[in-house]
Amino acid sequence: MRESDWLEALSEGNFDWFDELVEAYKHRIYALAYRKTLDASEAEDLAQEIFLQFYRKLPLFRGEAALSTWLYRVALNCAASYVRKRRTPLLPGAPPETASEGEPSDGLLERERSETVMSALSRLKNKEREVLELFYFQRHSTAKVAEILGISPRGVETRLRRARESMKRILAGTGYFEEVTGDARNRSIRALV
Template sequence: MDEEKIVEELKKGNMNVFSQLVDIYKNRIFAVAYKFTNNYTDTQDLAQEIFLKIYNEIDKFRYDCKLSTWIYKIATNMCIDWKKRHKKRNFVGYNSLNDSRKNNLILNIKDKEPLTEEKVMCKYDQYKIHQAIFNLPNIYKTVIVMYHFYNMSYNEIAKALEVSVKTVETRLYRGRKKLKEELVKNVGGGDFEWNVKK
């Protein structure tokens, strides 16, 4: 099914297609949400809220970017909002869904498969790398998450964040530098090397 057909079905409230969408994106959304909450239970709640917002706002999708870019933008913005508010919930909930779209919406976010982040962990301790990313300022964490965990291009990130490609490059460079400094300090030694695509 092509992207246009998927969006069309989602706008009709097709729960089978929505469940497939959740299956495709849940690992990445969960992994990234954890970077912002640093708590498994909060991550489950946040991931659930992200998918509810996607479901409730699909009518606003206008094909001016890829569906995945739109989804990651929603997810990232909600994660940033969550962190800024320190657990003060201000997200779309089940009760705010349109009556015609409730349809006993139940999402299964949990998955026993390895999280996407594990692909970039190398020989270093996963927890320390997670902590280093968690502690980054949001401006750098956002681009690192989008590039390394969502596998978005510079252009896709620029579009999602509504900034220039040059700004994305600068933030990514500075974010990696800060991350490396944190990892060298906490992991020990000076040989840490962050895997990058280029």
């Protein structure tokens, strides 16, 4: 069943397809929540709240945008509100389940890299983080990101440029950006492999 079928079912007052939507989006929404909270347990709580909020608001859905667009709008609003209500600052907590395989040392290296980038992401402004999340992690096109955020594609490009600059600036202190994206990194990775 695809989005058009879900919309048809929704117009008939049928909500049975909700399970299918959760199955299709649970990993992406959970990952988004994890990058926002930096804690596995809080991420699950937030991801569930996103799906619940989406379900609660379904009767208000008028079909002006795609269901997935709407889900992401709910997700970003929920995530922003979750962090606003939080009394304690964001600190990396329990790591999530990851799909990595291989040597334990690879896992440690991956975890270290992951923490560096997550920490850098958490230092960005909310608008910058949102645009990176949708474009790079959720792999949406500029047009789709624009639709979700309710801004023009040009606005998305501007935010992306600023977000990239901020990430570079934050990661500059660690040397990690050059390591991962530059020639030096490619050589070091080849040496590791």
